Amino acid sequence: MTTRINAVPRAVPAEEVEVPFADCYITTAAQHAALRVLRSGWLTTGREVAAFEAEFAGYVGAGHAVAVSSCTQGIELALRSFGLPRGSLVLTSTMTFCGAVQAIVHAGLQPVLVDVDAGTGMPTPATVRDAVRAYGPPAAMTVVHWAGDLADVPALAEAAGLTLDQIVVDAAHALGTSAGTTPIGSQCAATCFSFYATKNLPLGEGGMVTTNDPERSRWLHQARLHGMTADAWRRYLPGGSWRYDVAEAGLKANMTDLQAAMGRAQLTHLPAWQHRRAQIAARYDTLLAAQPGIALPHRPALGTGTHAWHLYPVRLAPGIDRDEVIAELAQRRVGTSVHFIPVHQLTYFARIASVPPAGMAGADTLFGQLLSLPIHPRLTDGQIDAVCAALADATHRQFTRKGAS
Template sequence: MEPIPFTRVEITAEARAACDRVLASGWITTGRETLAFQREWADHVGADHCVMVSSCTAAIELCLRALELPPGSKVLTTTTTFCGVVNAILAAGHRPVFADLAHPGDSANVADTYMVSERTVREAADRAGGVDAMVVLHFAGHPADVEALARAARLPLSRVLEDAAHGIGTSVGDRMVGGISQATCFSFYPTKNLPMPEGGAVTTGDAAFAAKLTALRLHGMSADAWNRYLPGGSWRYTVAAPGMKANMTDVQAAIGREQMKHLPRWQARRDELRDRYDKRLAGLGGLGLPQPSERGRTAWHLYVVRVKPEFGMARDDLIAFLNERGVATSVHFIPSHTMPAYAGFAPPGGLPNAEAVFEQVVSLPLYPLLTDTQVDRVCAVVGEARAAGGAA
């Protein structure tokens, strides 16, 4: 049988044509397409301003720089996150403070979405003697209660950033992710809900913050090439603060603008696939299925299942069993505090909730090009694994 990849990217015919058009235009770096994409994305998520950048990791680092915190400031984030977030904190000159995942005794719905809780955020902040900023992750497309977590960390929303790499299409209550905190960082990586050949974005309601980001994303220069070379533009520029090389190109932006038109269809397909998985895996004991959040709309970027002891087979054995039968999987994420590079920031005694969850979770394939037949096959192989493990 043909293997089932963990992800497969759809770049539409319209996006490919837009790419060709920009390549033929003679202007391929940041310009009119990027400016248009910024306006359209801000409108889509209900934000006042948007700055397109090269990645979500760059977006987080740029936002931390733009906050102008003192060097060595303490930035709280979940340990169950992509390493790029931690690297961004360190690259901005600050110290990560890791929060554990929700305790089993916290709200069941929070615990089931594998995110931090108000209690674990408060514990992390207290352990650090207070924190200066926080990055809140909308894990797997589940909405995090940003305002409640800010209160738990004793921070104003002006010191809170949202990592919405998984959060395209997510809503907190009736508010789409993108306009709640000081800034929201999005990813357009090929595996994400809006797939592109890389890219990221920051949305904010703060015009001055957006202007600062616009300069910082291109070396801190007061004017980019588009503005310098426009008719009537000047070659002169200033650098008020050192920045990064993190701008988006017009080639990427043109692709993203066309891909955006298909986002409602892709989101609807993710919902269908999640329902199909639920129905076909519901009868398998020992397998914890992902639960929709009670705090808003889950965008279903990932379908994460928990392999409990009653399943009869350990998580790593299940991954190997699936792989041998042509089904690719992934794990989100290895707890950051266990990484050698970040060992100096690990709390004494570790973070037991995140460590326990990590040993049991696995992400199954979930993307719009996945067929119903493929979902059925994945579920059938999971059922075979349970039987092979000796579970009744």
């Protein structure tokens, strides 16, 4: 069953429209796939996982794909695959989800936080060089395509003094992002995707690591399941051997056949879903472009790449109380969020991560302005209009009140 978008919604007063921030839509085909696996007698990692890996690798143009339990575990495994000495420095953006930095810590490495440009939400070569000057040459770097926007990975790697083979891409937001016409997923040592409930390919949980290196793929397949040389599927097949070895430390980070079967079905809908996300972003652009106090999201320069539109993060002008706007939108039954609290502002990471002495002015400025609006494929034009009307009312009310005072 495909997702049907009502292009001409019935006229509904804005105050009567409910707009959830996210929508974990599981298609009828994915539900049937899950039922097929439940009836099969085999639920954990098996033939469905192998098929999903092959199909996903083909979708993003990578040589290999390794299905894992989450993008966070994928990042940790990818970093472990480098074989770096404990405590090695790993650069990462401060404007990211805390789990992406936890992955560096759990891999036994030292996160060095990098400031971002307040307009793009991503590090620049200059902020990378600031971090390197403060703490010395890194052994690796994780790069996030924040919100689905395109990060300039080669430029950031060069600024860090690294090759692309020393880069792990955090593509939790970037399934659908492309550099030029090339999908994200095959340019660096490893690229890590998320299938969390809010993501562009939602399964509830799960992730995928892609790579062009067959030896890294082999290592990741073993490391995701305790480092065992043979998983249960191969051991229990007719003629399979119960014997296995463990040559080095691994994690319990495998994907189940239940998730993979759903993922295979969901993947067939992804092109249509991405098309709808682009339509939604364009409608937001049109309705919000002339609204005072609201800056539209950054996007790749014309011809350089494609935005996946995982998020639609607007920036509110200085002086607008974001929390007041969020509260007013909530009263109008419009769900919103903020992506993210900069990592250096979180107590644990402020204590253990390396933060350049110059500080995080770009991230601190951006964080105070950010507001993520609803964007998911089943959002109707009427709901988008309601979001924009509610946002315009909330910001206008603040402008008017400040002007009167």
